Structure formats: C-alpha cells, structure tokens
Amino acid sequence: MTEQIIRRTQFTFWKSIEVRWGDMDSMGHVNNTVYFTYLESARVELLHKLGARGKQRNDGQGPALVSTSCDFKQQVAYPATIDVGVRVEAIGQRSFRMSYGLFLRGTDEVVATASSVNAWIDYAAGRAVEIPDELRAALAEYQPSE
Amino acid sequence: MTEQIIRRTQFTFWKSIEVRWGDMDSMGHVNNTVYFTYLESARVELLHKLGARGKQRNDGQGPALVSTSCDFKQQVAYPATIDVGVRVEAIGQRSFRMSYGLFLRGTDEVVATASSVNAWIDYAAGRAVEIPDELRAALAEYQPSE
Amino acid sequence: MTEQIIRRTQFTFWKSIEVRWGDMDSMGHVNNTVYFTYLESARVELLHKLGARGKQRNDGQGPALVSTSCDFKQQVAYPATIDVGVRVEAIGQRSFRMSYGLFLRGTDEVVATASSVNAWIDYAAGRAVEIPDELRAALAEYQPSE
Amino acid sequence: MTEQIIRRTQFTFWKSIEVRWGDMDSMGHVNNTVYFTYLESARVELLHKLGARGKQRNDGQGPALVSTSCDFKQQVAYPATIDVGVRVEAIGQRSFRMSYGLFLRGTDEVVATASSVNAWIDYAAGRAVEIPDELRAALAEYQPSE
Numbered sequence: 001m002t003e004q005i006i007r008r009t010q011f012t013f014w015k016s017i018e019v020r021w022g023d024m025d026s027m028g029h030v031n032n033t034v035y036f037t038y039l040e041s042a043r044v045e046l047l048h049k050l051g052a053r054g055k056q057r058n059d060g061q062g063p064a065l066v067s068t069s070c071d072f073k074q075q076v077a078y079p080a081t082i083d084v085g086v087r088v089e090a091i092g093q094r095s096f097r098m099s100y101g102l103f104l105r106g107t108d109e110v111v112a113t114a115s116s117v118n119a120w121i122d123y124a125a126g127r128a129v130e131i132p133d134e135l136r137a138a139l140a141e142y143q144p145s146e
Numbered sequence: 147m148t149e150q151i152i153r154r155t156q157f158t159f160w161k162s163i164e165v166r167w168g169d170m171d172s173m174g175h176v177n178n179t180v181y182f183t184y185l186e187s188a189r190v191e192l193l194h195k196l197g198a199r200g201k202q203r204n205d206g207q208g209p210a211l212v213s214t215s216c217d218f219k220q221q222v223a224y225p226a227t228i229d230v231g232v233r234v235e236a237i238g239q240r241s242f243r244m245s246y247g248l249f250l251r252g253t254d255e256v257v258a259t260a261s262s263v264n265a266w267i268d269y270a271a272g273r274a275v276e277i278p279d280e281l282r283a284a285l286a287e288y289q290p291s292e
Numbered sequence: 293m294t295e296q297i298i299r300r301t302q303f304t305f306w307k308s309i310e311v312r313w314g315d316m317d318s319m320g321h322v323n324n325t326v327y328f329t330y331l332e333s334a335r336v337e338l339l340h341k342l343g344a345r346g347k348q349r350n351d352g353q354g355p356a357l358v359s360t361s362c363d364f365k366q367q368v369a370y371p372a373t374i375d376v377g378v379r380v381e382a383i384g385q386r387s388f389r390m391s392y393g394l395f396l397r398g399t400d401e402v403v404a405t406a407s408s409v410n411a412w413i414d415y416a417a418g419r420a421v422e423i424p425d426e427l428r429a430a431l432a433e434y435q436p437s438e
Numbered sequence: 439m440t441e442q443i444i445r446r447t448q449f450t451f452w453k454s455i456e457v458r459w460g461d462m463d464s465m466g467h468v469n470n471t472v473y474f475t476y477l478e479s480a481r482v483e484l485l486h487k488l489g490a491r492g493k494q495r496n497d498g499q500g501p502a503l504v505s506t507s508c509d510f511k512q513q514v515a516y517p518a519t520i521d522v523g524v525r526v527e528a529i530g531q532r533s534f535r536m537s538y539g540l541f542l543r544g545t546d547e548v549v550a551t552a553s554s555v556n557a558w559i560d561y562a563a564g565r566a567v568e569i570p571d572e573l574r575a576a577l578a579e580y581q582p583s584e
Contacts, residue, residue, distance in 0.1 A: 018310070021336040022177060022329045026170040026224075027492075032503045033168060033474040037314045040471060044313040048371075054465075065470045069507030078172075079340075164456070167482040168475045173346075178357045179328040183460045186325060190459040194517075200319075211324045215361030225486075314469060318462040318516075325460060370464075 006101045006110045011085025012142040013049075015042035016105065019080040029075040036068060039100055039114050042084040046098075050138040054123060061129060063118040066095065070114040074104075081105035088142040094128040095119045096139055152247045152256045157231025158288040159195075161188035162251065165226045175221040182214060185246055185260050188230040192244075196284040200269060207275060209264040212241060216260040220250075227251035234288040240274040241265045242285055298393045298402045303377025304434040305341075307334035308397065311372045321367040328360060331392055331406050334376040338390075342430040346415060353421065355410040358387060362406040366396075373397035380434040386420035387411045388431055444539045444548045449523025450580040451487075453480035454543060457518045467513040474506060477538055477552050480522040484536075488576040492561060499567060501556040504533060508552040512542075519543035526580040532566040533557045534577055 017038050025031035047053050047063060054062025076082065085101040100114040119128040120135075131139075163184050171177035193199050193209060200208025222228065231247040246260040265274040266281075277285070309330050317323035339345050339355060346354025368374065377393040392406040411420040412427075423431070455476050463469035485491050485501060492500025514520065523539040538552040557566040558573075569577070 017312075020309075020329060020333050022171060022179060022332055024172040025168060026172060026174045028172045031168060031478075032506060033471055033478060036471040036474055037312060040314055040469075041312050044370075065510060067507065067509040068470060069505065071505040072503060078336075163458075166455075166475060166479050168478055177332075178360060179325055179332060182325040182328055183458060186323075186460055187458050190516075211364060213361065213363040214324060215359065217359040218357060224482075314463060314471060316464040317460060318464060318466045320464045323460060 006113055008083075008085060008101070008103065008108065010144055011087045011099075011101055012144055013042070013046045013086040015045050015084045015086070017041055017082050017084060019076060019078050019082060021078045024078055029077055030080075032070070032072060035070050035072070035102065035112055035114070038082055038084055038102065039068065039070070039116060042086050042100065043098060043116060043118075046086055046142065050135065050142075052135055052138070059132070060124050061120060061122050061132070064121045066117040066119045068114065068116040070112055072112050073110050074112075076104070076111055082111060086142070087144050088139045089115065091131065091136055091139050091143075093130055096131065152259055154229075154231060154247070154249065154254065156290055157233045157245075157247055158290055159188070159192045159232040161191050161230045161232070163187055163228050163230060165222060165224050165228060167224045170224055175223055176226075178216070178218060181216050181218070181248065181258055181260070184228055184230055184248065185214065185216070185262060188232050188246065189244060189262060189264075192232055192288065196281065196288075198281055198284070205278070206270050207266060207268050207278070210267045212263040212265045214260065214262040216258055218258050220255065220257050222250070222257055228257060232288070233290050234285045235261065237277065237282055237285050237289075239276055242277065298405055300375075300377060300393070300395065300400065302436055303379045303391075303393055304436055305334070305338045305378040307337050307376045307378070309333055309374050309376060311368060311370050311374060313370045316370055321369055322372075324362070324364060327362050327364070327394065327404055327406070330374055330376055330394065331360065331362070331408060334378050334392065335390060335408060335410075338378055338434065342427065342434075344427055344430070351424070352416050353412060353414050353424070356413045358409040358411045360406065360408040362404055364404050365402050366404075368396070368403055374403060378434070379436050380431045381407065383423065383428055383431050383435075385422055388423065444551055446521075446523060446539070446541065446546065448582055449525045449537075449539055450582055451480070451484045451524040453483050453522045453524070455479055455520050455522060457514060457516050457520060459516045462516055467515055468518075470508070470510060473508050473510070473540065473550055473552070476520055476522055476540065477506065477508070477554060480524050480538065481536060481554060481556075484524055484580065488573060488580075490573055490576070497570070498562050499558060499560050499570070502559045504555040504557045506552065506554040508550055510550050512547065512549050514542070514549055520549060524580070525582050526577045527553065529569065529574055529577050529581075531568055534569065 023034045089097040089099045102111040120131045122129045169180045235243040235245045248257040268275045315326045381389040381391045394403040414421045461472045527535040527537045540549040558569045560567045
C-alpha cells in the first residue's frame with residue numbers, strides 16, 4: 001500500500017479542538033477512542049453549517065453514522081490543540097463519505113487520518129432515503145476542487 | 147470532622163460495575179470524573195426500578211440532578227469491579243438525597259463515598275414539583291431501617 | 293441555606309472550554325459527569341502554571357484529588373462555551389481547596405458552582421506531606437484579595 | 439460489496455460489556471465513539487491473557503494501536519449488554535490484525551463489526567519490532583480454525 005501524502009490543502013472545512021487532560025489514557029497519550037470524538041465534533045459542526053442535523057429540519061430526516069475508521073500516525077499528549085480538516089469525499093444516492101486529516105495546530109504534522117460514512121435517514125421510517133437536492137448541493141461545496 | 151465508618155449494611159441497593167481499561171487516566175488510576183458515571187449508573191438503575199425515570203412516566207415528570215459530591219478514599223486500577231451501594235438518605239417535598247458507598251468487589255474496602263440530590267421536575271414547566279405519593283413510598287423503601 | 297451570589301470577580305484564574313457535542317447525554321444536555329472534566333481541565337492548567345503537577349517536579353511530590361462537589365444551576369446544550377473561573381479557597385498544611393464558578397461564555401449566567409480538595413502527596417511514600425513553601429506562595433496568589 | 443454473514447462461531451475470544459446509561463448520546467443511542475471503548479476493553483483483556491500488555495513484560499515491548507474501524511449495524515439503547523467477539527485475523531512480522539463482532543447478549547443479532555491493527559513496539563526505540571515467537575504462538579491460538 002502506497003502511503004499517501006496528506007496535505008492541509010486537501011481539506012475544505014476546519015475545526016480546532018483543544019485536547020483535554022482527561023483525553024489521555026494510562027499510556028499518557030490521547031486515547032484512540034477520543035480521536036473519534038474529535039471527528040464527531042468536526043462532523044457535527046459541518047453538518048450543522050449545512051443544515052443537515054436532524055434537529056434543524058422539519059422533514060424528519062437526518063444523518064446516521066454507518067461506519068468510521070481512523071489511522072493513527074503520531075501520539076499526542078496534553079497540552080495540545082488538534083486542527084481537524086474535513087472534506088466531503090463522495091456523495092451517493094442515500095449516503096455520503098467524509099475524509100479527515102488531523103494535524104498538530106498550525107503545523108503540517110499529521111496526527112491521524114480518518115473517514116466516515118453517513119446514511120441519510122428518514123427517522124420515522126427507520127431507513128435510508130434519497131439525499132435532498134439542496135443538501136446534495138451543500139455537501140458538494142465541501143468536495144475538494146482538485 | 148470525625149471520620150465515619152462506612153459499612154455495607156448501610157446501603158439498600160447495589161450495582162456492580164466492571165472498571166473499563168479506558169476508565170483510567172494518565173496517572174494509571176480510575177479518573178475522578180468516572181466515579182460520577184459509576185454513581186449515575188447505580189442511580190439510574192435504582193430510579194428505573196422505582197418507575198422514576200422520565201421516559202417511564204406519562205405525567206411529564208422526572209428527576210434532575212441538582213448536586214453531587216464524592217470523597218475519594220482509595221485509588222483503583224484496572225482490572226477491578228466496584229460494588230456501588232446506594233441508600234435514600236432523605237426525601238423532601240420536591241427533592242431527595244441519596245448516599246453512596248463504593249467498595250472493591252466483595253470486600254469491605256471503601257473506595258469512595260458520595261452523595262447526590264435530585265429535584266423532582268415537571269419538564270414542560272421547567273421547575274420542581276411535589277414528589278408523587280407513590281414515588282415517595284417507593285423511595286422510602288430504600289431508606290435504611292437503622 | 294442562603295443562596296450566595298456568584299460573581300466573576302470572585303475568581304482569579306480562568307479557562308474557557310468549548311462544549312463538545314458528545315458531552316451531552318440522552319437528555320440532550322451536558323452530562324453531569326462532564327462538568328467534572330471541565331473542573332479538571334481548569335485545575336490541571338492552573339496547577340501546571342504553578343509548577344505543581346507531579347511530572348513537572350523532581351521531588352516525587354504532586355497533587356491528588358481528595359474530594360470534589362458540584363452544584364448544577366442551569367442546563368447547557370451544545371453549542372456552547374463555558375468559562376470556568378477558579379480561585380484558591382484555602383491552603384492547609386498538606387492540602388488545598390479550590391472553588392469554581394462556571395459561566396456561559398462572556399455572560400454572568402452561572403451554569404454551576406463547584407469545589408475540590410487536593411492533598412499534597414509524596415507519591416513513593418503514598419501519603420500527604422507538607423506543601424512546599426514555594427508552592428504555598430504560588431497558590432496564595434490565586435486566593436481572592438477581597 | 440457482498441454483505442458477509444457474521445456468526446458467533448467465527449470468534450475465538452469473548453468479552454461481555456454492560457452498556458452504561460452514560461454511554462448514550464443525545465440521540466438516545468450508544469454513541470459511536472463508545473463502541474471503540476468496547477473494542478478496547480475486549481482487546482486489552484485478550485492481550486492481558488496473552489501476556490502481551492507492556493506492563494506485563496520486562497523486554498520494554500508492547501502493542502500500539504495503528505488503525506481501527508467499525509461498521510454500525512444496529513442502534514443500541516440502555517439497558518443492554520453487548521457480547522464482543524474477537525478473533526486474531528492475521529499475524530504479520532511486526533503487527534497483527536483483529537476482527538470483532540458485537541452481538542446483543544445471548545442473541546445472534548449483530549450490533550456492529552470492527553477491526554483493528556496493532557503494531558508490536560519497542561517503546562524506548564519508538565518503533566515496531568518483530569513479534570516474539572512466544573507471543574506469535576499465543577496469538578495464533580485465537581485465529582479461527584475454519
């Protein structure tokens with residue numbers, strides 16, 4: 001597997017997150033499970049900006065996480081701030097995929113890379129439905145131009 | 147302040163909680179904030195048993211935590227199981243107080259003692275209301291007899 | 293008990309903490325246990341500033357949390373930022389007490405008040421020892437002047 | 439992508455985890471990040487059994503998580519218990535891969551599937567080293583026989 005080069009310019013939305021002391025585990029580094037809360041914080045903020053959170057809508061629809069993964073590149077200890085870069089990677093009929101790059105604040109040092117897939121759900125029906133056109137357009141604005 | 151002797155017989159409800167590896171912080175012990183999740187787990191289970199959780203009721207009422215405190219007596223490391231003892235300490239007009247004793251599983255070694263006050267809330271009105279008689283009676287059964 | 297008025301001017305050290313979406317529980321508010329991580333974040337940062345964290349020292353001494361309590365005044369939901377005010381309340385021979393006021397960012401709205409007691413520990417001996425003079429002086433600078 | 443059928447018989451190590459009320463997020467389901475603590479709890483217990491935790495060893499070696507992923511199949515709400523099945527999927531020169539199946543207690547209902555890669559690290563050198571023979575043999579016992 002060729003190691004891809006991760007650059008800040010590949011991401012279209014940014015969220016900076018201050019590491020809390022309690023984010024560390026008994027190994028003295030930020031615990032692996034906490035990276036997923038960093039992804040969640042960035043994703044929720046972007047979805048909020050796109051008007052895509054369930055509680056923002058009156059059509060009973062919203063996103064549901066289907067899968068997520070993270071590659072850990074470098075250990076992080078408190079104190080630190082992580083810049084989480086996000087881009088919309090792909091938009092399907094009823095789901096969309098995001099990619100993430102986590103960097104040490106203000107540097108090009110990659111801490112982790114990650115991805116997530118969200119289905120677009122009709123909550124009452126409990127199943128995935130087509131992503132509305134206006135959301136599809138909003139998501140597309142966060143796809144990288146390159 | 148005289149140090150009170152804490153005995154298992156002072157508690158009327160029990161919940162055993164297995165310490166998760168991730169409950170430890172970078173000092174290698176269960177983090178102080180996690181003790182409050184142990185209290186919460188025991189309290190929610192007791193409230194559920196009493197029919198006092200908001201989602202169990204159709205009167206729009208339920209408990210809301212007003213205050214809580216914990217005295218840490220002994221550090222705990224994974225692997226361990228904590229027996230959380232609970233008793234109803236006092237029942238007021240619109241609130242009730244619980245006390246907790248946390249022991250190493252099956253021993254008399256006290257890990258922590260704690261207390262909590264819950265108000266009884268009408269969620270729509272957003273204010274404390276009188277504890278219903280049937281709940282008052284149910285709570286009273288978990289007061290120590292001594 | 294007379295309800296004390298809490299003002300920002302009563303605190304001598306500040307730490308702003310951005311609420312994470314995941315800090316909320318299934319009631320849709322910041323979970324009670326998470327307030328204690330906010331206290332911890334502020335306390336660790338102050339202790340670090342005072343040179344009082346164990347890993348900063350070469351005398352094998354450091355702080356250990358003995359007890360903590362929190363009064364919840366107002367529910368908080370994401371998105372929000374909490375300003376945590378801290379003051380050193382009292383300095384004993386082998387322990388010190390801190391008080392906290394949690395405010396909605398930039399407002400006088402009190403979200404919670406809290407307190408903590410830390411013992412000063414010789415880690416190898418596993419017992420409380422006298423607070424060194426230089427730390428005692430540093431702590432005293434965060435006692436309120438009033 | 440053909441959906442693979444997940445059966446309990448595909449896993450060689452089991453860890454049951456009681457869902458804590460606080461594991462739920464504001465959507466009223468176990469939060470996605472908490473599944474990774476369930477994986478961690480099962481993984482740490484298996485590694486402990488194999489004598490592979492850093493603190494069990496005197497060669498300065500131990501595991502470090504390189505990547506992890508999770509597919510969420512079904513939402514879970516408190517109260518529930520999750521049976522986490524684990525198997526060693528592959529053993530490389532300096533890393534090993536595990537697969538996980540999360541089931542509702544005592545049923546064949548799959549809640550999630552997951553995987554992880556751990557490198558085998560010399561902590562002082564800060565780099566991956568060859569997995570010792572005795573650990574390789576121990577890991578192999580948790581590969582599925584089929």
